[in-house]
Amino acid sequence: MMHADLIDEQDLLGQLRSLGFEVSGTAEQACSAAVCGLNEANARALKGLVEKLYTGSATILPAVRQAIDQQLLPGLVQFQQSKAV
Template sequence: MMHADLIDEQDLLGQLRSLGFEVSGSAEQACTTVVCGLNETNARALKGLVEKLYTGSATILPAVRQAIDQQLLPGLAQFKQNQTA
């Protein structure tokens, strides 16, 4: 039997919690919460997590990928833009 590595909403929430974020709910809700109040340290950790997820061999389920693409990435980009302004 073959097992695929999958990143589902619970996996994402667990990884966000391991970085120190207090999150619950869906992947979209968690990602929205995470990007509020970013600082340099947690933005760097979040960027590393996203890079790890996107370059890893695990399959990211559509709801998780959508939350990352629509919430985390724009939030990180906005944070970076605000830091350089």
């Protein structure tokens, strides 16, 4: 029997909570909430989480990947750009 590691919405929410973010709902809602009011430490933690997820061997389910691509990554970019101004 084959076993595949999957990252689903509950896994993502759990990982965000372990970083100290108060999130709930869908992956999209959680990612949107996580990027609200970012500070340097939170941004570093989110960046590390995204790197870990994308370079790991686990399969990221489409809804989770979409939430990261459409909410987390643009939020991190916006935060970095706002710091540079």
